[in-house]
Amino acid sequence: MCGIFGAVSSTHVQDSLIKGLSKLEYRGYDSAGISLITKTKKIKRLRCVGKVKNLKSLVSKSKSSGVCGIAHTRWATHGKPILKNSHPHNSDEVSIVHNGIIENSDDLKIFLKKKKFKFTSDTDSEVIAHLFSYYSKKSSDSISTMKAVAQKLQGSFAIAAICERWPDKLIAACNGSPLLVGAKKGSNFISSDIHALSESTNKYVPLADNEIVEIDSDNYQIYNFTGKKISRKTSSTKKQTKIVSKGEYNHFMQKEIYEQQEIISNAIKHQIGKKGLLPNIFGPNSDKLLLKTKHIHFVACGTSYNAALIAKYWIEEITDIVCTAEIASEYRYRTVNVPSGTLFVAISQSGETADTIYSLKKAKNRNYCSILSICNVPESSITRLSDLVYLTHAGPEISVASTKAFTSQLIALLFMTMVLSRTSKNKAIEQTILKQVKSLPAIIKKTFLLEKEIKKIAKNFKNKKHTLFLGRGVSYPIALEAALKLKEITYIHAEGYAAGELKHGPLALVDKNLPVIGLMPDNNLVNQVLSNLAEVRARQGLVYIFTNKKLSGSKVDKTNVINMPSCGHFVSPLVYVIPMQLLSYFVAIEKKTNIDQPRNLAKSVTVE
Ligand code: F6R
Numbered sequence: 001m002c003g004i005f006g007a008v009s010s011t012h013v014q015d016s017l018i019k020g021l022s023k024l025e026y027r028g029y030d031s032a033g034i035s036l037i038t039k040t041k042k043i044k045r046l047r048c049v050g051k052v053k054n055l056k057s058l059v060s061k062s063k064s065s066g067v068c069g070i071a072h073t074r075w076a077t078h079g080k081p082i083l084k085n086s087h088p089h090n091s092d093e094v095s096i097v098h099n100g101i102i103e104n105s106d107d108l109k110i111f112l113k114k115k116k117f118k119f120t121s122d123t124d125s126e127v128i129a130h131l132f133s134y135y136s137k138k139s140s141d142s143i144s145t146m147k148a149v150a151q152k153l154q155g156s157f158a159i160a161a162i163c164e165r166w167p168d169k170l171i172a173a174c175n176g177s178p179l180l181v182g183a184k185k186g187s188n189f190i191s192s193d194i195h196a197l198s199e200s201t202n203k204y205v206p207l208a209d210n211e212i213v214e215i216d217s218d219n220y221q222i223y224n225f226t227g228k229k230i231s232r233k234t235s236s237t238k239k240q241t242k243i244v245s246k247g248e249y250n251h252f253m254q255k256e257i258y259e260q261q262e263i264i265s266n267a268i269k270h271q272i273g274k275k276g277l278l279p280n281i282f283g284p285n286s287d288k289l290l291l292k293t294k295h296i297h298f299v300a301c302g303t304s305y306n307a308a309l310i311a312k313y314w315i316e317e318i319t320d321i322v323c324t325a326e327i328a329s330e331y332r333y334r335t336v337n338v339p340s341g342t343l344f345v346a347i348s349q350s351g352e353t354a355d356t357i358y359s360l361k362k363a364k365n366r367n368y369c370s371i372l373s374i375c376n377v378p379e380s381s382i383t384r385l386s387d388l389v390y391l392t393h394a395g396p397e398i399s400v401a402s403t404k405a406f407t408s409q410l411i412a413l414l415f416m417t418m419v420l421s422r423t424s425k426n427k428a429i430e431q432t433i434l435k436q437v438k439s440l441p442a443i444i445k446k447t448f449l450l451e452k453e454i455k456k457i458a459k460n461f462k463n464k465k466h467t468l469f470l471g472r473g474v475s476y477p478i479a480l481e482a483a484l485k486l487k488e489i490t491y492i493h494a495e496g497y498a499a500g501e502l503k504h505g506p507l508a509l510v511d512k513n514l515p516v517i518g519l520m521p522d523n524n525l526v527n528q529v530l531s532n533l534a535e536v537r538a539r540q541g542l543v544y545i546f547t548n549k550k551l552s553g554s555k556v557d558k559t560n561v562i563n564m565p566s567c568g569h570f571v572s573p574l575v576y577v578i579p580m581q582l583l584s585y586f587v588a589i590e591k592k593t594n595i596d597q598p599r600n601l602a603k604s605v606t607v608e
Contacts, residue, residue, distance in 0.1 A: 002087065002099045002606070003027040004179065005196050006070040006160040006170045009187035010217045014059055016200050017071040020189070022052045023196040026350075026398070026603030027099075028075025031086035034059060035095035036066030041167040043095045047086040067217065068170055070160045070190075072097035075602040078105070079122030089126045091117065091133035093164040098125035099192060099606060100177040103155035128153070132161050142171040143223055146212045150175065150225050156354070156608070160190050173212040173225075177606065178352065178381045181205045181213055181220050183234050188215045192606070193352055194237055194379050203234040206384060237379055251595045253399035253489070257581045260407045261444045263394050264574070267411045268438060270393075276434055277418050282372055283388030289370055290419045294341030297368075298325040299359045301605065303402040303484060304347040304409060309477035310573050311345075311413040318417070318424045328355035329608065332362055344368040347413075349397055349405035350604040351380020358608065360385050374412045376405050390416075399596045400603050401488045403581045406481065410574050411437070417570070436568030440575070446565035447578045453562060454579055457544065458586030464515055467492055468506065468541075469580070470499040471519040472529055474573050478519050482580035489588040489598050499532040510541040519580075521564070521572035522549040546579055 003024025007013040017034055025032075032055040033047035044064045048054040052073060072087035078101070079085035088095040102108070105124035108131065113119070117130040128149060135148040142163065149159075156176030163171070172179055172190045182189035182197035182204050190213070191197045197204055207213060210225045222230040249255035271281050280286045296315065298308035308325035315323050328346075332355055344363040348356045351373070360382060363371055373386035376394050383389045392408035414437060421429045461467065467486055471479035480496035487494050497506055499518065510516065516536045520529045526549050533543050545551070548564040567575045588595045 002075055002097075002192075003073040003196065004070070004097050004099050004158055004160050004190065004192045006097075006172065006190040006215070007187060007200070008068045008168065008170045008215050008217050011067065011186075012065040013067060013069045013187075014065055016187075016189075017069050018052065018056050018059060019199045020191060020196040021055070021071045021073050023199070024073050024192055025052050027192065027606050028073055028602040029597060030076045030081030031074045031083070032072065033086045033088050033097075034069060034071040035088040035090070035162060036064055036069040037162055037164065037167045038064065038066050041164055043090065043093070043162065043164060045088055045090055045095055047083060047088070049081060049083055049086065068162055068168060070095065070097050070162055070170065077101060078124040085121045085123050087125060089121060089123065089129040091129040094129050094133040094136065094161060096125070096129045096132055096159055096161040098128050099158040100156035101608065102127060102153055102157065104153070108152065128157070128159055132163065136163055136165055142166045142169055143212060143214055143227065146171045146173050147223070147225060147227055149173070150210075150212065158192060168216050170215045171212065172207075172215070174207050175209045176358070177354070178357070179207045181207065181215065181222075183220060186217055188217065188220050190215060198237065202237045204237060205232050205234050251399065251585070253401055253403060253585055253595050256397055256399055256404045257578070257585065258448065259395065260404050260578065261441050261448070263404055263408050264411055264444065265441045266393065267408065268441070271415055272434070272437070276430065277415055281415060282390045282419075286372070286388050287419055289343070290416065291423055292341060293321060293343045293369065293420070295339050296321060296323045296343045296345055297336070297338070297363070298323060298345045298347060299328050299331045299356065299363070300325075300347035301328050301353050301355055303406045303481060304349060306477045306481040306484070307406055307409040307413060308345075308347050309480070310410060310474055311417065313474045313477070314414065314417040314570065315420055318426065318429050319420050320423070321420060328353065328359040332358045336366070338366045338368060340367065342368055344371045346371070346373045346375075346382055346386065347409055348373065348382050349376045349394075349402055349409075351375040351377040351382035352604045352606055353382075354606050354608050357381050357385070374409055376408065398603075400598055400601050401485055401584070406577065407574050414570060432568075433570050436571045439568065440571050443565050443567045443571070443575050444578060447575055450562060450564075450579055451582060454582045455586045457562070458583060458590055460542075461490070461492065461515060461587040462590040464492055464513070466509065466514055467494040468509070468514065468516045469494065469496045469519065470502060470516060470529070470532060471496070472499045472525040473523065475519040475521060475576060478573050478576050478580065481577055482517065482519070482584070485581055485584035486587065488601065489584050489593055489595050490591050491593060491599070492587065499529050502532055503535060507535065507539065510536050510539040512540040512542070515542045515544065518543060518545045518547075519576050520545055520547040520549060521569070521576060522547065522566065523569050523572070546576060
């Protein structure tokens with residue numbers, strides 16, 4: 001799971017490679033590397049473990065330069081994050097970078113070892129360098145070399161290669177892993193995503209699966225894997241990338257938590273008019289389509305999947321529409337039944353998550369009535385592949401742990417619920433939700449006032465090994481999301497459970513050392529949640545309750561009750577997730593972890 005950037009220009013490219021790579025670091029930050037064809041037409045490779053800033057200082061110290069080069073930032077899949085496994089990988093006269101997984105790398109290694117190629121890394125990617133070298137000696141040009149290489153590979157890949165035999169050209173190919181060409185007078189580029197191009201050009205052409213591109217400083221030409229030329233016009237990005245800084249905050253995560261009030265206010269301002277929700281906010285004719293929809297298949301990963309689970313609760317509560325929410329890595333490989341009138345909805349912050357992209361591609365070949373994506377990144381792979389797009393406009397989310405993207409997805413899904421509610425017999429329900437949505441910014445502001453209290457509680461978690469989060473109904477996915485946040489940035493093992501499920505097994509874990517957090521908005525499930533928490537307390541578990549219910553009676557120990565601002569039923573997930581984000585953040589502060597870039601993770605998961 002990595003980022004690729006490459007450039008060929010009439011001037012030196014090393015600086016633009018480093019700039020492009022810095023923008024791709026969200027895909028992984030285990031190691032970084034660069035290969036250039038120098039003045040003497042020889043390959044010069046520089047690699048380092050860790051972040052792009054380490055590579056930047058290596059490149060400037062070495063004073064290496066060239067007009068044709070490739071660069072890579074790595075998230076380790078095959079082989080540890082150590083120098084020998086860092087990209088680019090070299091073979092005789094060749095240097096390559098790769099994103100994806102080569103499923104038949106073991107077989108190819110046997111073939112290449114017989115041809116006397118020596119392997120120096122533990123990666124699957126190195127086979128590509130040797131294959132390219134092998135076929136380059138048998139071919140007269142770079143296209144037929146790459147064609148021969150691509151035909152040997154099984155799995156997903158985006159590859160960029162340079163070769164001393166063709167020192168002014170960069171050759172790239174992709175299948176199942178995104179790659180774009182960036183075009184500018186006197187320079188052409190290759191990149192895993194559109195942001196990395198933004199420093200260099202606003203003109204781009206996406207490659208489709210099974211395509212090869214050959215680039216020099218003046219031209220690029222796309223071919224398919226059979227060698228046929230493909231002509232495709234360039235598009236222009238509308239997006240101006242602003243430099244994002246932490247401002248007054250200590251971490252991006254903290255800043256992004258606090259941005260949520262404004263993002264929700266903006267969503268309300270832009271999507272709600274005097275008479276209510278504006279028409280067709282999910283794309284042309286989307287209202288009509290939604291009102292005809294009989295089933296919805298939500299597909300997503302991680303935090304975005306938790307948003308999908310909440311949408312299922314909302315929509316099924318007030319309409320007859322049957323919803324499923326499914327993890328993309330499951331959806332993509334299983335047999336899926338698609339009844340007529342089913343809408344496919346992909347939810348993704350980045351729009352580059354490999355499992356979600358594959359699921360979406362699978363869905364495009366089934367009889368869905370439409371493919372809608374809810375996404376934060378315009379012109380991402382997922383938005384380009386969708387029939388309809390709702391952009392969440394949360395702004396760049398830099399912290400690996402997702403916060404504002406989640407609430408911006410929830411507000412979009414609540415808007416969708418409002419449109420779908422028009423099929424319900426309860427004609428007042430849309431207005432009820434609307435009223436609750438409008439009240440959200442003020443409630444979220446009040447929720448932030450809990451910061452001091454949460455900071456204090458966070459100290460109690462510093463030495464804990466495990467934590468349980470419990471919720472029922474729409475609060476159950478919030479319990480899942482709270483556990484995900486705590487795991488990601490504090491490395492404390494945490495689980496989210498439907499509160500009623502506790503007694504079916506996890507109750508065995510409860511003792512005086514286990515914190516159990518109950519998420520209990522004031523709704524029809526309060527008594528059930530209280531009973532579940534009483535079961536925990538009876539076994540000496542450390543119970544914390546986040547609630548806006550005024551508690552009284554024997555079931556309640558009021559010592560660890562965090563009084564939440566009151567809020568409507570539909571918006572409670574957006575309100576209750578905020579103290580959970582803050583709790584994880586402050587526990588991470590106590591534990592001094594790397595909050596914005598937790599170990600082993602990357603912002604965008606671009607491999608399966
Ligand atoms: C958790 C987190 C991940 C992502 C998941 C999907 O904080 O960030 O679980 O939610 O990798 O990513 P997107 O939404 O970009 O498809």
